[in-house]
Structure formats: structure tokens, C-alpha cells
Amino acid sequence: MFISASCVSVAPPDVMARVEQDLAGVPTCIEMFRAVPADCKANPSYCLDVDFFNKNIVSYQEGAQTANAVFAVSRYEETNFVALCNWNRAGTLRGWKYIESNVLAACEKSRLTFMSKNNTSLKSCEIYARGNEIQ
Amino acid sequence: MKKILLTLLVFGIVGCASVPPEQQLISYFNKQAYNSDITSDPELARWAAFGFLNGIIYLDHPNGNRIFTNVEINRLKGIQIFEELNKIGDKVSQANLGIIYRSGNGVDQDLRKSIDLLQPVKDDYYDAAGEYGVAIHQMLKMNLIPEGEKKYLIDEMLSSLELSAANNYIPAHNSLSQLYREGIYINTDLAKSNFHLEKSKVLAEKKIKLARNIAESRMLISQYSKTFSDEASRFATISMIVSFGAIGAMSYSQGYQQCSVGCSPPSVTDLLNWGVL
Numbered sequence: 130m131f132i133s134a135s136c137v138s139v140a141p142p143d144v145m146a147r148v149e150q151d152l153a154g155v156p157t158c159i160e161m162f163r164a165v166p167a168d169c170k171a172n173p174s175y176c177l178d179v180d181f182f183n184k185n186i187v188s189y190q191e192g193a194q195t196a197n198a199v200f201a202v203s204r205y206e207e208t209n210f211v212a213l214c215n216w217n218r219a220g221t222l223r224g225w226k227y228i229e230s231n232v233l234a235a236c237e238k239s240r241l242t243f244m245s246k247n248n249t250s251l252k253s254c255e256i257y258a259r260g261n262e263i264q
Numbered sequence: 265m266k267k268i269l270l271t272l273l274v275f276g277i278v279g280c281a282s283v284p285p286e287q288q289l290i291s292y293f294n295k296q297a298y299n300s301d302i303t304s305d306p307e308l309a310r311w312a313a314f315g316f317l318n319g320i321i322y323l324d325h326p327n328g329n330r331i332f333t334n335v336e337i338n339r340l341k342g343i344q345i346f347e348e349l350n351k352i353g354d355k356v357s358q359a360n361l362g363i364i365y366r367s368g369n370g371v372d373q374d375l376r377k378s379i380d381l382l383q384p385v386k387d388d389y390y391d392a393a394g395e396y397g398v399a400i401h402q403m404l405k406m407n408l409i410p411e412g413e414k415k416y417l418i419d420e421m422l423s424s425l426e427l428s429a430a431n432n433y434i435p436a437h438n439s440l441s442q443l444y445r446e447g448i449y450i451n452t453d454l455a456k457s458n459f460h461l462e463k464s465k466v467l468a469e470k471k472i473k474l475a476r477n478i479a480e481s482r483m484l485i486s487q488y489s490k491t492f493s494d495e496a497s498r499f500a501t502i503s504m505i506v507s508f509g510a511i512g513a514m515s516y517s518q519g520y521q522q523c524s525v526g527c528s529p530p531s532v533t534d535l536l537n538w539g540v541l
Contacts, residue, residue, distance in 0.1 A: 180536050196539030206473065220540045227495035234488035241481040242330040245322065250470070250477045253484060 137165050137191045144261050151211065151257070152202070158214035162200060162258070164188035177217060192218025193260040199228050200258040201236040203243075206250040213239050214257070229256060286333040289323055293335055303348045310349065310356060316342030317370065332482055339370030350381075359385045359392040366399045375403045386424050394428030394436035397421045401439050404449060418449050429460065434471070437464035 140148075140163055152158045160168075161175045169176035169186045176188045192198030198218040202211045215236040219228040236254035244251055256264050283291075296302060297312035315321040319337040322330050343364060349357035362381035365374045382396035400421035403409050409417055425443075428436035437460040443450055444457035510529060524533050 180533060185533060185536055192539075195537075206477070218539075220535065220538075222540055223499050224495070227492065227499065230488045230491035230495060234485055234492055237481050237485045237488060238329045241332065241478060241485065242324075242328065244474060244478055244481065245330050245332075248474060250474050253477075253480060 137188070137194050139163075139165060140190055140193075140261055144263065147263055148258075151263070152214070154210050155212065155214065158202070158211065161214065161216060162189055165190045179218065187218060189216050189218075190261075192216070193258075196220050197223070197225055197228050198260055199225075199232040199256060201232045201254045202257040203236055203240040203251045203254045206252050209252075211257075212249075212251050213243055215239055215254075225259065232256075285325060285331045289321065289331055289333045290335060292323070293321055293333075297335075297341075302345065303352065306349055306352075306354050306357075309345050310354075310360075313342040313345035313349075313357070313360075316345070317364075332478075343370055355385050355388060359389050362392060362399075363395045366395045366402075375399050375406075375408065379403070383420075390428045390431035391433055393424040394433035394439075397425035397428060398435050398439050401425075401443065422450065429463070432463075432467055434464050434467050437461070437467065 139145075145163060148162050149159055152162070157174075160172065164172070164175040166186075166188050169188050173186070176186050177192075179185050179187050189198055189200065196218045197220070198216060200214060200216040202214045204210060205212050213236070215232055217228060217232045217235065219231070233254050233256070240251050240254055243249070258264060293312065293315055296308055297315065302309045302312060311321070315335050316338045319334055320332060321335055322332045325331050343361070346357040346361050346364070350361055358381055362378045362385070364371055365381065366378035367373070378399045379396065382392050382399065386393040386396040397420075400409070400417050404414075404418070404421070422443075425436045425440050429440055441457045441460035441464060444453045444460065446452070513529065524531050525537070527534055530538070
């Protein structure tokens with residue numbers, strides 16, 4: 130944990146500027162994308178525990194810079210603004226298909242819950258970024 | 265070696281117990297819905313009744329997600345539960361029975377019975393108010409209302425439909441549009457008729473789109489979950505082969521000790537930290 134945490138830097142400013150513009154209206158998603166290991170203690174909800182038995186908490190930037198990380202979003206059908214987001218990471222050996230299907234399934238579950246609870250239509254989930262590369 | 269055996273045992277138990285939530289929900293529904301004492305918990309009984317009527321159920325999972333699944337449609341059973349709940353004074357069930365008898369969904373349509381059921385609850389639920397108004401409108405069109413009751417029921421119909429339409433209930437908008445266009449029970453007002461017709465169209469389109477998106481989302485969840493599971497199995501097969509090699513190597517290593525981080529050979533935690541797993 131210490132080794133990888135020490136290697137993680139903040140997200141590139143141009144990427145964050147784009148994220149802040151695209152995800153405006155969902156501050157939690159912006160903070161999730163921005164989070165580095167140091168943020169996990171203060172805001173555990175921005176981070177994920179990828180190893181249940183050994184409590185290995187990772188932030189999106191750690192996943193993006195040290196492994197394969199995917200950030201997915203779902204948009205309002207009427208306005209095209211982002212309504213919700215999900216992310217996860219996996220080791221490079223697992224390949225992109227593994228982590229993308231995992232994140233998209235989780236995002237669709239959130240989308241289904243949102244639509245059902247709010248009676249508001251959302252577009253199907255899409256990959257917003259692979260690591261720090263916005264699609 | 266002990267640790268490896270223990271881990272395998274834990275994974276075996278967890279693996280066997282991890283039935284998909286949708287499957288767990290079906291088992292829960294089947295267990296609860298056919299319980300003869302179900303009406304002792306009206307909320308649960310209503311949930312089961314809606315499941316029997318619509319063929320779809322959902323439950324909010326502790327992780328925050330809403331889990332949906334299909335169940336067998338059994339309208340008679342659903343109506344029977346609502347009837348039992350109505351007998352013990354459950355207002356929601358009374359309103360739902362009124363709606364069922366108005367639409368004739370699963371029963372023979374009985375507008376008089378529908379009006380009698382909906383009248384006491386029309387001020388509590390806007391959909392009950394709308395259905396009450398629609399039922400009166402239908403009875404008026406079929407000339408089923410005695411002259412002496414007409415004036416009172418027309419007033420009731422209009423106030424109920426207006427209340428329900430204000431809450432975006434589509435059948436109430438449709439009924440009002442017809443009433444203002446026909447000009448039989450109220451003065452003709454084409455502007456108002458068109459307003460309600462347009463409103464009804466917009467709301468119906470929105471509702472259809474939402475239903476379509478919900479169906480699409482459920483389909484995508486199973487599609488992505490299948491891809492994920494296939495990829496995980498593929499990786500697990502490769503990992504197992506590698507693990508056998510690693511276990512073999514470790515069993516020959518004299519210096520092997522219990523280690524979680526910074527191990528040689530690297531532990532699972534090390535591999536996770538390095539972004540390999």
C-alpha cells in the first residue's frame with residue numbers, strides 16, 4: 130500500500146478541468162475522480178476496498194495510475210447532464226473487458242435504482258474514462 | 265499451508281452461499297407470498313399482491329441498489345390478498361381493488377363496486393380519485409346512473425378528475441379531455457380539452473420511455489454481469505494453474521513464513537498493490 134500510494138500523483142490539471150466541466154452537477158463524481166490515496170481516510174465513500182480480507186483501500190487516481198481503472202457515467206435523457214457515476218479498478222493482467230463489464234454492470238444497477246426511485250429516465254451507462262483518458 | 269487450506273474452505277463456503285440477489289428475491293417472494301398468514305403484515309402482503317398482479321417485484325438491497333425480478337403472474341391470488349386486506353380495513357388495498365374493478369384487469373369489470381370502493385379513499389390517493397372520476401364518467405356514458413344521483417356524481421366526478429389531473433394521473437387527463445370536448449356534462453371548452461390531451465400525451469410518452477429504459481437497464485445488467493463472470497472464470501482458470509505452481513514452489517521454500525505485504529514470493533496483497541491483479 131505504501132509503495133503504490135507513494136507513486137500516485139494528482140490528476141493532470143487539463144483532465145480535471147474537463148472532468149469538472151463534464152460532471153458539473155454531481156460534485157461527488159468529480160471528487161471520486163480526483164481522489165488520491167490521501168483522500169480515502171477523510172472521505173471513504175470516494176474510495177473502494179478492493180481486498181476485503183486485508184483492507185486494501187484504493188482511490189480512483191491510484192487505480193488509474195497503477196492499474197486498469199474505469200469510470201462510467203449515466204446521463205439524464207432530457208438534458209444529457211451526468212446524473213450518476215461508478216468506477217472500479219483491476220490489475221492489468223485481467224484486461225480491460227473484465228473491468229469495463231464490472232463497472233458498467235454496477236453503473237446499470239445504480240441507473241435502474243435511480244430511474245425506479247425518481248421516475249426519471251436516464252441514458253444507458255457509458256465509459257467516461259479509462260484511467261485518466263477521457264473517452 | 266494451513267492458511268491456504270483455511271482460505272480455500274472460506275471461499276468454498278462463501279462461493280456456495282453467494283446466490284444471485286435476484287434468485288434470493290424470488291425465493292423470498294415464494295416463501296412469503298404463499299404464507300397463509302401473510303395478511304398479518306399488510307405491507308408485505310401488498311408487496312406480494314402487486315407481484316402477483318404485475319409479474320414483477322423489487323426490493324431495496326442494503327447496498328442501496330434496487331433489485332428487480334420477474335415472478336409468475338397470478339391475478340386471482342393478488343386480488344384475493346387485496347380482498348383479505350380490505351376486510352381488515354387496509355385503505356391502500358381498498359383503493360387498489362377499486363382500480364382493479366374499474367379496469368376489469370383480472371376480474372369482470374364492475375363500475376358500481378369500483379365507485380363504492382373508491383369513494384371513501386378518493387381524498388387520500390390521487391390515483392384513486394382519478395379512477396373514481398373515470399368510473400363515474402364511464403357509468404354516465406353507459407347510462408347506468410339514476411337521474412336522482414346524477415347531479416351529485418357529476419360534481420364528484422369533476423372535482424376528483426381535476427385533483428387527480430393536477431397530480432399528473434394520465435387517465436384523469438384523458439377523461440377531462442373527452443368531457444370538455446363532448447360538452448355533455450360540462451360546457452364545451454376545446455382549449456381545455458386540447459390542454460388535457462397534450463398533457464396526457466406528454467405524460468404517456470414519458471412513462472413509456474421510462475418503462476423502456478427500465479427494461480433496457482435490466483437487460484444490460486444481466487449482459488454485463490455475464491461478460492464479467494465469463495472474464496472472471498477465464499482469469500480464475502489461469503490463476504489456478506499459476507497458483508498450483510506457486511504453492512509447489514512455496515512448499516519447497518525453507519524460508520517461507522506467514523507474510524501479507526512485501527513478501528518474497530509476492531503475496532496477493534503485494535500483487536494488488538502493484539496493479540497486477
